Amino acid sequence: MRAPDGIASGPFWVERLLDGSRDGEMTAMRATLDPGVRTHWHSHPLGQLLYVLSGVGLAQRDGGPVAEVRAGDCAWFAPDERHWHGASPDSAFAYVSIQAFRDGTAVHWLEPV
Numbered sequence: 001m002r003a004p005d006g007i008a009s010g011p012f013w014v015e016r017l018l019d020g021s022r023d024g025e026m027t028a029m030r031a032t033l034d035p036g037v038r039t040h041w042h043s044h045p046l047g048q049l050l051y052v053l054s055g056v057g058l059a060q061r062d063g064g065p066v067a068e069v070r071a072g073d074c075a076w077f078a079p080d081e082r083h084w085h086g087a088s089p090d091s092a093f094a095y096v097s098i099q100a101f102r103d104g105t106a107v108h109w110l111e112p113v
Helices: none
Strands: 013-020 026-035 048-061 065-068 072-077 083-087 093-100
Touching: 083 093
Parallel strands: none
Antiparallel strands: 013 026, 026 093, 048 065, 048 072, 048 083, 048 093
């Protein structure tokens, strides 16, 4: 299915792998982004694990440098840490993300990058 509008610079595809909905339950999804598509700034109340499946991606923590990530790389974003991730300009990017619910949500979407 398509990701909701307004959370990235362009459309991308998601496949739900785990569908938690209560505090402490995990959610997981596989996302596939076309070249140049990146998420808006966002945070996760209990953190997020990102595992890169294919392609070349970019990720940035608020105030930090933009880092390149490739297939097999793993990134951990701490609870409430503002960050974004997306496909590099020349490569599609696919990843699995895992995050947990707290206070009814697993993500807080913010402004575009």
